[in-house]
Every structure is written in structure tokens, then in C-alpha cells.
Amino acid sequence: ILQDLVHALPIGRKHQLEQDSRLFWLLVRNAVNTQATFRPSQGMATVMGAFDTWDLGIAQADWIAAEKQKYIDEGILLDDDGDLGCGGTFENGHLGYLEGIYLYDPNDPRAITASGRIIDAGADAAIENSLGVPIAAxxxxxxxxxxxxxxxxxxxxxxxxxxxxxxxxxxxxxxxxxxxxx
Incomplete structure (x- = not known):
């Protein structure tokens, strides 16, 4: 729907792809503003989130993508196509930060339980796989x-x-x- 809205803007097709990218980035970065508009963002949680070198961020991304996929396959978490949400670079790109965002229905007790399990497993993985101290620590x-x-x-x-x-x-x-x- 959002992409259709962007394509309806009175600008050239070449600029639309760039506009799409900027719009979606702004939506991700301004999750608080989108909570009232988009229902799935009412149940957003995060795991991992260490501030470290980018190779560590990539290892965290691999872990959270695999961990949440189990719950996506069971229909407990929203299928976000592997999107991990919040991240950034620091010190001219030498350091990075990545959070493993996942979306769930806060009215589904299975989803709330799964969220707790993911955060707990994330803490264990951070220790066992040297993934840095997570945001929930x-x-x-x-x-x-x-x-x-x-x-x-x-x-x-x-x-x-x-x-x-x-x-x-x-x-x-x-x-x-x-x-x-x-």
C-alpha cells in the first residue's frame, strides 16, 4: 500500500525508487509515529543490540533471523521477510549497532511467551557465541x-x-x- 502511495506522487519514475527507499527508512526510524497507523507495530520487541564492530552485527543478524524464523513458521510472529529494523554506523563506519526487531500480536499469549523466549535465548547466545552485551541486559x-x-x-x-x-x-x-x- 505504501509503495502504491509513493508511486502516485507526481515525480519521475527514476526518482520514485529513491523516494521509496527514503520513505521506508523514515517509517522504520519513526516507529513511534507509525504505531497509531500500522497495527503490527503495536507489538514490536527487540533482542541483541550490541554496539561493536560490523562483523559482530552481522553475526547477531544471522542469529536473530534464524531464531525468529521458527516462530514465524508457526504463525506466532509476523512474517517480516527477515527485516531486522534498527541499525546504524558510528565512527565513520568502523563501528555498528543492530537490533533484532520482531513483530507480534500483544493479544496472543503464545506471542508474548515466544517474545520472552527469544530475549532469553538472545542473552544465552550473546554469552555462548560472544555476540556482545545485548540491549536487554x-x-x-x-x-x-x-x-x-x-x-x-x-x-x-x-x-x-x-x-x-x-x-x-x-x-x-x-x-x-x-x-x-x-
């Missing part, structure tokens, strides 16, 4: 899960939190609870 439980594989960073985060914010004025959920007094 925050909070005390995930900090402890990744600690042995990432230089025991929660221990340092707790010490820093205790030194800089001993009264826990800022919410520590996304980082680490302050180290308890002994």
Missing part, C-alpha cells in the same frame, strides 16, 4: 547473568554507586543496586 538479574563474562562489572558498578550515590537518590534499576554495607 540491564537490571540486577541480567547484570549477575553477564558478570562472569564481562569482567564482573556489576561488582564495580555497585562500588561506584555506593560512593557516588550512597542514599540511592537515582533509580538504580538499569545499572546496579548499591553495594550493601557489611
Amino acid at each position: 540491564f537490571g540486577s538479574e541480567m547484570n549477575e547473568r553477564f558478570a562472569p563474562h564481562c569482567g564482573d562489572y556489576p561488582r564495580w558498578m555497585k562500588k561506584i554507586k555506593r560512593a557516588l550515590d550512597p542514599n540511592t537518590a537515582s533509580d538504580p534499576f538499569f545499572f546496579a543496586e548499591p553495594e550493601a554495607e557489611e
Whole structure:
């Protein structure tokens, strides 16, 4: 439908392909604005998302494409033709970022369960396949899960939190609870 709308614009055919590409990119990048218009984007989730070299991003893309395909084949997730959604380059293309976007119906309990399984499997794959620390790796439980594989960073985060914010004025959920007094 969107492509038909774009082709109806009063511009030459040569420019329409470029226009198509820009329009679809803008739609992906502005998911918040499209949620009210396109029903599938109401149930969007993401897994992976490490900021690292592009070869790591490609390995993540291969993993998430295979993982979500199982659920697409069962009719649980929306068939997005392998689209992975959000990504970008940094440092003149030397570094990259990729999230494994998938779409589901939030009214389908099977889809909600599948989403949790994908995020959990993504955390395991990140550790087992050295895919970087994923976007969902925050909070005390995930900090402890990744600690042995990432230089025991929660221990340092707790010490820093205790030194800089001993009264826990800022919410520590996304980082680490302050180290308890002994």
C-alpha cells in the first residue's frame, strides 16, 4: 500500500525508487509515529543490540533471523521477510549497532511467551557465541547473568554507586543496586 502511495506522487519514475527507499527508512526510524497507523507495530520487541564492530552485527543478524524464523513458521510472529529494523554506523563506519526487531500480536499469549523466549535465548547466545552485551541486559538479574563474562562489572558498578550515590537518590534499576554495607 505504501509503495502504491509513493508511486502516485507526481515525480519521475527514476526518482520514485529513491523516494521509496527514503520513505521506508523514515517509517522504520519513526516507529513511534507509525504505531497509531500500522497495527503490527503495536507489538514490536527487540533482542541483541550490541554496539561493536560490523562483523559482530552481522553475526547477531544471522542469529536473530534464524531464531525468529521458527516462530514465524508457526504463525506466532509476523512474517517480516527477515527485516531486522534498527541499525546504524558510528565512527565513520568502523563501528555498528543492530537490533533484532520482531513483530507480534500483544493479544496472543503464545506471542508474548515466544517474545520472552527469544530475549532469553538472545542473552544465552550473546554469552555462548560472544555476540556482545545485548540491549536487554540491564537490571540486577541480567547484570549477575553477564558478570562472569564481562569482567564482573556489576561488582564495580555497585562500588561506584555506593560512593557516588550512597542514599540511592537515582533509580538504580538499569545499572546496579548499591553495594550493601557489611
